[in-house]
Amino acid sequence: MPAREAHPGEPIIELDGVNKWYGAFHVLRDVSLSVAKGEKIVICGPSGSGKSTLIRCINRLEEHQAGSIRVHGVPLDNDIKHIDAIRRDVGMVFQSFNLFPHLTVLENCTLAPVWVKKMPKSEAEALARRFLERVRIPEQADKYPGQLSGGQQQRVAIARALCMNPSIMLFDEPTSALDPEMVKEVLDVMVDLAEGGMTMLCVTHEMGFARRVADRIVFMDRGEIVEVAPPEQLFADPRNERTRLFLSQVLSH
Amino acid sequence: MDRPALPPPAALRSSPLHWVRRNLFSTWYNSLLTLLILAAAWTLVPGLAAWLVGHAVWSGDAAACRAEGAGACWAFVAEKWRFSLFGTYPVEQHWRPTLAMLLVVGLLLGSADRRLWGRPLLLLWPVVLLLAGLLMQGGVLGLETVPTYLWGGLPLTLGLSVVGLGLAFPLGVLLALGRTSAMPVFRALCTVYIELVRGVPLISILFMASVMIPLFLPQDVTVDKLLRAQIGLVLFAAAYLAEVVRGGLQAIPKGQVEAASALGLSYWQRTRMIVLPQALALVIPPLVNTFIGFFKDTSLVVIIGLLDLLGAAKSALTDPAWRGFYREAYLFVAVIYFIFCYALSRYSRHLEAQLSKGRRR
Ligand SMILES: Nc1ncnc2c1ncn2[C@@H]1O[C@H](COP(=O)(O)OP(=O)(O)OP(=O)(O)O)[C@@H](O)[C@H]1O
Ligand SMILES: [Mg+2]
Numbered sequence: 001m002p003a004r005e006a007h008p009g010e011p012i013i014e015l016d017g018v019n020k021w022y023g024a025f026h027v028l029r030d031v032s033l034s035v036a037k038g039e040k041i042v043i044c045g046p047s048g049s050g051k052s053t054l055i056r057c058i059n060r061l062e063e064h065q066a067g068s069i070r071v072h073g074v075p076l077d078n079d080i081k082h083i084d085a086i087r088r089d090v091g092m093v094f095q096s097f098n099l100f101p102h103l104t105v106l107e108n109c110t111l112a113p114v115w116v117k118k119m120p121k122s123e124a125e126a127l128a129r130r131f132l133e134r135v136r137i138p139e140q141a142d143k144y145p146g147q148l149s150g151g152q153q154q155r156v157a158i159a160r161a162l163c164m165n166p167s168i169m170l171f172d173e174p175t176s177a178l179d180p181e182m183v184k185e186v187l188d189v190m191v192d193l194a195e196g197g198m199t200m201l202c203v204t205h206e207m208g209f210a211r212r213v214a215d216r217i218v219f220m221d222r223g224e225i226v227e228v229a230p231p232e233q234l235f236a237d238p239r240n241e242r243t244r245l246f247l248s249q250v251l252s253h
Numbered sequence: 254m255d256r257p258a259l260p261p262p263a264a265l266r267s268s269p270l271h272w273v274r275r276n277l278f279s280t281w282y283n284s285l286l287t288l289l290i291l292a293a294a295w296t297l298v299p300g301l302a303a304w305l306v307g308h309a310v311w312s313g314d315a316a317a318c319r320a321e322g323a324g325a326c327w328a329f330v331a332e333k334w335r336f337s338l339f340g341t342y343p344v345e346q347h348w349r350p351t352l353a354m355l356l357v358v359g360l361l362l363g364s365a366d367r368r369l370w371g372r373p374l375l376l377l378w379p380v381v382l383l384l385a386g387l388l389m390q391g392g393v394l395g396l397e398t399v400p401t402y403l404w405g406g407l408p409l410t411l412g413l414s415v416v417g418l419g420l421a422f423p424l425g426v427l428l429a430l431g432r433t434s435a436m437p438v439f440r441a442l443c444t445v446y447i448e449l450v451r452g453v454p455l456i457s458i459l460f461m462a463s464v465m466i467p468l469f470l471p472q473d474v475t476v477d478k479l480l481r482a483q484i485g486l487v488l489f490a491a492a493y494l495a496e497v498v499r500g501g502l503q504a505i506p507k508g509q510v511e512a513a514s515a516l517g518l519s520y521w522q523r524t525r526m527i528v529l530p531q532a533l534a535l536v537i538p539p540l541v542n543t544f545i546g547f548f549k550d551t552s553l554v555v556i557i558g559l560l561d562l563l564g565a566a567k568s569a570l571t572d573p574a575w576r577g578f579y580r581e582a583y584l585f586v587a588v589i590y591f592i593f594c595y596a597l598s599r600y601s602r603h604l605e606a607q608l609s610k611g612r613r614r
Contacts, residue, residue, distance in 0.1 A: 059514075059515055060514075061511050061514060061515065084517060084519075087514065087515060087516070087517040088517045090515075091515070092512075092515040094508060094511070094512065096508055098506075098508035098509060098511065098512035099512075100509065100512070100513075100527055100531075101531070102530050102531050102534065102608075111516070111518070111526065112516035112517055112518060115518060115522050115526070116516065116517040116518060116522075157512075160516070161515075161516070164516060164517065
């Protein structure tokens with residue numbers, strides 16, 4: 001059975017009995033999860049367990065087929081207006097950065113504010129420079145993504161998402177495409193963001209990060225949520241055998 | 254400890270002798286090829302030069318050209334260049350197509366500058382093309398009317414090509430987007446269109462445009478022959494361009510669209526600002542290839558009785574006084590085609606270099 005816990009604070013994301021299939025393959029099975037405003041959730045689990053699919057359903061990069069997803073009370077259905085409203089409010093950071101290579105760093109950041117929020121260009125640029133400062137690469141604003149290191153690119157991607165002033169941020173393994181020495185610079189930015197009160201859902205296997213910022217860790221296996229618990233509890237005393245096995249593998253190196 | 258900077262090895266320093274050694278005589282087969290080419294040039298160039306320049310007849314009549322030992326008959330070109338360039342357009346009105354072509358060439362040159370790309374330029378296109386067409390057609394501002402069946406030569410070739418590509422390109426992009434879209438009906442329609450048009454020779458499309466378009470229209474509406482040819486050319490080119498553009502679309506990683514969607518950009522915003530700029534930049538070489546091919550393919554309109562540049566030159570050859578000087582006529586036309594195609598090719602190289610600046614992945 002999917003675990004479900006009552007939580008203080010108003011729920012900002014509510015997943016209720018979410019199911020999804022790729023053809024005949026049942027990739028999400030009855031996933032229910034409620035995330036409170038300001039909460040930090042870390043999602044982990046073996047490869048292929050449906051972690052990416054789950055968070056990609058939250059901003060409709062993937063469509064779920066049964067159950068309901070609500071963000072800020074807005075239901076994710078086929079109404080384009082709902083999807084647009086939710087996407088404006090939910091930022092996403094990808095494993096492979098997905099910066100736009102034909103635009104400069106600054107243009108990457110100003111694109112959505114200018115075209116989606118209709119913000120004047122000068123205002124958008126000032127905003128972008130502020131966020132580039134916050135992710136500690138203000139001096140790279142006029143370069144193209146291809147000229148930056150992986151860690152710098154991922155920080156630009158974070159700044160780009162923040163420029164839309166989202167209240168929720170989704171991270172899909174943001175550091176797993178990075179060389180070890182660059183992982184820290186990205187995690188530092190994320191810790192910073194967490195301390196600023198952002199609601200975060202983060203797929204990651206960085207257990208140090210999870211221990212430090214997560215309010216709850218969600219463990220997924222074979223498309224279902226197996227266990228949800230605060231990090232101290234999960235690391236010290238996992239209730240489920242599958243969780244125990246997975247953690248022993250992840251924590252052993 | 255720092256190592257001192259050394260001068261480059263001798264081989265990297267260049268002198269003319271070095272260059273010759275390295276590029277022409279580096280290996281025995283390279284040397285052999287160089288010698289063979291030199292020998293070929295030795296035997297061919299003098300004869301060619303004598304024909305082209307040395308013994309060429311620059312003025313006079315056909316009789317002078319037919320004299321024993323005469324070279325190229327440039328007198329023929331001197332006599333017939335106007336007809337080749339303008340076809341049957343009334344001679345005293347030749348300033349009008351000339352001005353129209355200058356307008357169009359100016360538009361093309363302006364469009365070549367990337368700093369000018371934008372909405373104003375886009376709006377300027379139909380304005381300038383209409384103006385050029387009006388100038389050719391006349392009937393306004395006291396200009397004598399010249400019906401389209403008198404149009405010919407270079408203005409016709411240029412007009413068919415520029416208007417044709419100007420319309421076929423956006424149509425091709427839409428077809429490519431349709432063929433890659435998530436909507437099955439759209440995808441099927443675009444696929445069927447592209448495959449049908451590509452499976453048929455241009456000649457038959459021109460014939461069909463010429464014969465069949467009138468069938469779809471009410472009896473009393475007649476569509477100008479030139480317009481029919483133009484429509485046929487546009488429909489044809491669009492299918493080819495669509496496939497070229499599709500190649501570019503497919504090369505764009507899915508993550509690009511996902512990132513743009515996650516930021517809240519709409520389908521058209523994503524397409525216009527993220528997908529197309531990258532996709533089109535990738536396919537500049539095959540795109541220009543198609544453009545150049547199309548420019549030359551317009552010469553097929555001759556089969557439905559339009560006198561384009563090549564057609565006009567051929568028709569100049571039918572003058573009984575000047576029969577037989579095909580080499581000169583074709584050379585003259587070839588040079589004009591070459592100038593346009595080569596300019597386009599150079600420009601595309603320049604554009605590619607500009608677009609790839611600083612954008613390594
Ligand atoms: N577009 C798709 N079509 C079919 N199957 C898919 C598709 N995308 C993912 N899958 C399958 O769904 C399952 C879950 O994929 P998902 O990417 O969500 O896993 P994950 O937990 O993020 O794994 P990883 O840790 O490797 O990123 C996998 O078995 C995958 O093969
Ligand atoms: Mg994944």
